[in-house]
Amino acid sequence: MAISDYIEDLIYRVLAGDASEEERQVFEEWVRENExxxxxxxxxxxxxxxxxxxxxxxxxxxxxxxxxxxxKRESRRRKRIIRIGWSVAAAIVLLLGMTWVFFPSGKKTPVVAVQSVVKPGGAKAVLVLSTGVQVVLGSERADTIQEKGFSILNVADYIDYSRKDSVALGRPVYNELRVPTGGEFRLVLADGTVVYMNSESRLKYPVRFTGDERLVELEGEAYFDVSRDEVHPFVVRTERLDVTVLGTGFNVMAYKKGARTEVTLVSGSVDVTSGKISEVLTPNHQFVMNNESREYEVKTVNVDTYVDWKNGILNFDAMPLDELADKLGRWYEVSFFFSKESLKQLKFTGAFRKYNDIDYILFLIESTTNVTFKVNGNVITVNEK
Amino acid sequence: MLMRKDDRDILDRFIKNRKEGIRMLFDRYYRPLVLYAGTLISDDTMAEDLVQEFFVRLWEDDYLERIRSKALSSYLFSSVRNSCYTYLHKNDVLRARVDYMSVDVAADSAALLSQEIVDRVNAVIARMPEQTGRVLNCVLMRDMKYQDTADELQVSLNTVKTLMRNGMRVLREELRGEQELIMLFIVIASPEVTQE
Incomplete structure (x- = not known):
């Protein structure tokens, strides 16, 4: 059978979806020619x-x-049970109502409170000591944690390494702070730098800074209020980039699964470096890098939108719903399921206190965008209105 | 459509213990169905999502209790194809591919996949000249266009065409033997397909 190289090549390109309309016609005619x-x-x-x-x-x-x-099956079942649950509840209410009518002098009817299982996050974190021992933080009373002859102050929503009672350490000793989904925490480093940690984030740092620079490693999101030290630059290392500063306030968002890495500068000046890229930021500017393509840009932003989370506010400015869902998901420990791909691109603008119940926030979003939410346990389905 | 003998075992198990049956079905068909869906809609995440949803439906509903084992594979691939087309239609995306004939070779090929065939194909590709393997990798695995492949590998478009031809010829030769082997333990199913 003599099949020309041209035809063979054409078949592969048709299969690869790489043939032009005319070529496809040539191909189809050829196929139909004979068995x-x-x-x-x-x-x-x-x-x-x-x-x-x-x-x-x-x-x-x-x-x-x-x-x-x-x-998915589990959440489907739960949905069904809730539906059955509601009809049972309705039947009971009906019965109770009838009882009330028939026996008006009877006892009080129980008040059925429907409570959402979704709760806002709070001060939660795990401290991993150099020995690998994990300490759960966020308890009400203050105490101190001992680490290699060094004491760390542990208060309800922060830990403090800045007390000057430590012994000199030879080799740097590293600790790691892990903040889970639905958590936030504050940390005062040995040099007095304050770090606000957002949900699903981890920071690795030495209990006492030694050497020329103050290096910490971040995955997730944190706001840094770096105490000034001209001689020892402070470096935040993330998977994609390094942020070097002398003393300033800035926010870094570098989630492993995120689409972007963002460095937002509030005051002072920072250097952002990644491979050959090196950019100096001035206040109210943001460095954004696409984590996949590594393309980046520096733009002017309203910084409040990016740092308000540390002040207890969720602030969104024309944010696509899928990104908003990621942020709410991290704080409220919920996951969103979009019934339609296109809904992810709807934009929402608004701000609310993050200690509110999620129902309130969802209600606000519903009333201003073309979506409705359905909460089933920890899964929230987003439907078109 | 072709059928493999283990489909009978899957359905028997499903009737005795639904969860175990679904798990067996998943182990056998999840990857092939996702790969097949991926060729119909060029969004791999969505393909996974659609197939997962389909498994949830199969788990919850009774379809599998009523189906004959000869039609199982047909049923699975037709259902996934329908989900994909529904998805494409809903999103108003032009269908990338047209069926040239009644037999869905893409579905058949997916249904016949096994770890053994996969290993064999990958071994054949690994033995090919380096540049040929790279071209196959770009076009087949990464769904790249010829021009993009040429750009990435810094060769001419004609080189990509030639290497693609060379590579596919080796692959066809290898699979010709494989196909005869497969034919020994499969039967051609009767034409009726149980549709959802």
Missing amino acids: EHRLFFREVERAWYTGKYSVKWRNVEESAAWQAVEH
């Missing part, structure tokens, strides 16, 4: 798909997918 052509095409096609699927096989992750299936 031999058809069989040849089918053989090539089978090899094409088998090859394609085989090289992609490992990219399809199974164990997380199975968990997702179990989870």
